[in-house]
Amino acid sequence: MSLPRTLGELRHSPYSEETLRTRRVKDELRDNLVTRLRAGCPIFPGIVGYDDTVVPQIVNAVLSRHNFILLGLRGQAKSRILRALTTLLDPQMPYIAGCEIHDHPYAPICRRCREFVAEQGDSTPIAYLSQDERYVEKLATPDVTIADLIGDIDPIKAARGGHELSSEMTVHYGLLPRANRGIFAINELPDLAGKIQVGLFNIMQEGDVQIKGYPIRLPLDLALVFSANPEDYTARGKIITPLKDRIGSEIRTHYPATVEEGIAITAQEAWTQRNKHKLHVPKYVQEVIERIAFAAREDKKVDKRSGVSQRLPISCMENVISNAERRAIRHQEKLVVPRIGDVYAAMPAITGKLELEYEGEMKGADHVGRELIRTAVAKTYDSYFKGAEMNQVVQWFDLGGEIQLADTAGAAEALTSLRNIQGLMEKLVKLNVGPKDTPEAQVSAAEFVLEGLHAHKRIGRNEERVFTAGEKTPKATEKSFEREDLPPFRGRRPYN
Numbered sequence: 001m002s003l004p005r006t007l008g009e010l011r012h013s014p015y016s017e018e019t020l021r022t023r024r025v026k027d028e029l030r031d032n033l034v035t036r037l038r039a040g041c042p043i044f045p046g047i048v049g050y051d052d053t054v055v056p057q058i059v060n061a062v063l064s065r066h067n068f069i070l071l072g073l074r075g076q077a078k079s080r081i082l083r084a085l086t087t088l089l090d091p092q093m094p095y096i097a098g099c100e101i102h103d104h105p106y107a108p109i110c111r112r113c114r115e116f117v118a119e120q121g122d123s124t125p126i127a128y129l130s131q132d133e134r135y136v137e138k139l140a141t142p143d144v145t146i147a148d149l150i151g152d153i154d155p156i157k158a159a160r161g162g163h164e165l166s167s168e169m170t171v172h173y174g175l176l177p178r179a180n181r182g183i184f185a186i187n188e189l190p191d192l193a194g195k196i197q198v199g200l201f202n203i204m205q206e207g208d209v210q211i212k213g214y215p216i217r218l219p220l221d222l223a224l225v226f227s228a229n230p231e232d233y234t235a236r237g238k239i240i241t242p243l244k245d246r247i248g249s250e251i252r253t254h255y256p257a258t259v260e261e262g263i264a265i266t267a268q269e270a271w272t273q274r275n276k277h278k279l280h281v282p283k284y285v286q287e288v289i290e291r292i293a294f295a296a297r298e299d300k301k302v303d304k305r306s307g308v309s310q311r312l313p314i315s316c317m318e319n320v321i322s323n324a325e326r327r328a329i330r331h332q333e334k335l336v337v338p339r340i341g342d343v344y345a346a347m348p349a350i351t352g353k354l355e356l357e358y359e360g361e362m363k364g365a366d367h368v369g370r371e372l373i374r375t376a377v378a379k380t381y382d383s384y385f386k387g388a389e390m391n392q393v394v395q396w397f398d399l400g401g402e403i404q405l406a407d408t409a410g411a412a413e414a415l416t417s418l419r420n421i422q423g424l425m426e427k428l429v430k431l432n433v434g435p436k437d438t439p440e441a442q443v444s445a446a447e448f449v450l451e452g453l454h455a456h457k458r459i460g461r462n463e464e465r466v467f468t469a470g471e472k473t474p475k476a477t478e479k480s481f482e483r484e485d486l487p488p489f490r491g492r493r494p495y496n
C-alpha cells in the first residue's frame with residue numbers, strides 16, 4: 001500500500017482527520033495493546049521471567065494511559081522493556097514533512113507548520129516515521145541542561161527571521177520536543193538536576209516552559225517513561241514532589257527468580273552460535289555460570305544497592321565458550337565443550353561487574369570472584385550428586401594420586417589420565433554422560449565432579465590445576481560437608 005503524500009490525500013485515507021485528530025500517543029499505545037491482548041499474543045516477546053510480575057503492571061499502566069517509571073537494579077532489562085514499548089506504536093505515523101518536532105498534520109503546534117498549512121492547504125507534503133524513529137532515550141546525568149532537554153533560544157534564528165525572542169520560531173529544539181508524538185525515556189531519573197525536573201514537569205503539566213526567562217508554549221504529545229535505582233528514587237529530595245506526582249505508575253523490576261529463568265535469559269542474550277565450531281554447553285556449566293550471579297546477589301561482600309547485573313552471567317558465558325573454543329582450536333578438536341576450568345578462566349567477565357563492599361575490597365575482586373565460582377560449583381554439584389558415594393574417588397587422591405587438568409589440556413590426553421581415577425567415570429551417569437560420549441564431554445563432566453569435590457574440600461587443587469589429596473581434619477570435614485547451614489568454605493588456602 002502506498003502511503004498518502006499530501007494532506008489532501010491523507011484526509012481521504014485511513015488516516016482521516018476523524019481518526020487521527022484526537023488520538024494522542026498514549027491512546028495509540030493503548031489501542032494497539034488492546035488489539036494484542038485480544039489476539040492473545042505475547043505482549044513483550046523476549047522478556048523472560050516477568051510474565052506474572054512486571055508485564056501485567058506495565059499493561060495496566062499503558063491501559064491507564066500513565067507515564068510510568070521502572071524501579072530496579074542494574075541489568076534487570078529496564079531499558080529493554082522501555083524500548084519494547086515501540087512495538088505498541090503504529091507502524092507508520094504521518095507528520096508534516098520537514099517539521100523538526102514531527103507536527104500533527106491536522107493540529108500542528110509550531111508556527112512554521114501552521115503558516116505552512118495555511119499557505120499550502122491540501123498540497124502540504126506529508127512524511128512518515130517508523131516505530132523506532134519515535135523512541136528517544138536519554139541517560140540522565142547531573143550536567144543535562146534545559147537546552148539539551150527542551151531547547152534554547154537561538155538569537156541568530158531570531159535575527160534572520162525577524163522574530164521576537166520569545167517566539168517559538170527562535171527555539172532550537174532539544175530532545176523532548178524532537179520526541180514529540182513518540183516515546184521519551186529517561187534512564188536514571190534521580191540524576192537529573194532539580195531545575196530540569198521542574199522543566200520536565202511543566203511540559204507534562206502545562207505544555208509550556210521557560211527558556212532563559214522567556215515563556216515558550218509547547219503543548220507536546222509524549223508518552224514519558226523513566227527508569228531508576230529504587231533507593232535513589234525513594235531517597236528524600238532526589239525527585240521533586242510534583243514530578244513524582246505526575247508519574248502514574250511505579251513498577252518494580254527484579255532479577256530472575258530461579259536459576260532456570262536465569263539460564264533462559266543468558267541463553268537468549270549470550271553470543272554462543274559462532275561459525276565453524278560445533279558447541280555443546282553442558283547443563284551443569286550453564287547452572288554454575290548462573291549461580292555465580294545468584295551467589296553474588298546474596299554475598300555480603302558485594303554491594304546490594306547496585307546489584308549484580310544479568311550481564312554478568314551473559315558475559316561470563318561468552319568468555320567461557322571462548323576459552324573452550326581456544327582449547328578446541330589448539331588441539332584441532334571438532335566439538336567445543338566448556339569445562340569448569342573455563343569458568344575460572346572467565347574471571348575478567350566477572351570481576352568488573354561486581355561493586356564490592358569494604359570487606360570485598362580488602363580481599364580483592366579476584367578472590368571474591370573465585371569464592372563465588374566455588375560456591376556456585378558446590379551448589380550445582382549438590383544438585384546432581386547430593387548423597388552420592390564418592391569415597392572411592394577421594395581415596396584415590398588420599399593414596400597419593402594426582403592429576404593435572406589445565407584448562408588448555410586437550411580432551412583425548414585428559415581423558416586418558418582421568419580414566420586412571422578408580423570409580424570416577426561411572427559416576428558421570430548422573431550427568432547423562434557415558435563412555436560412548438565424546439572425549440570432550442566426558443572430560444568436562446569428570447572435571448566437574450573433581451571441581452565439586454574440591455569445592456567441598458574433599459580433595460585439593462592448586463593454582464596449576466593439579467588435583468591432589470585434601471587437607472584432612474578427620475571426621476569434622478565429613479560432617480560439615482553434609483551440613484547445608486555451615487558456610488561451605490573458610491579459605492585455609494590462598495587459592496581455589
Ligand SMILES: [Zn+2]
Binds near residue numbers: 110111112
Ligand atoms: Zn511543525
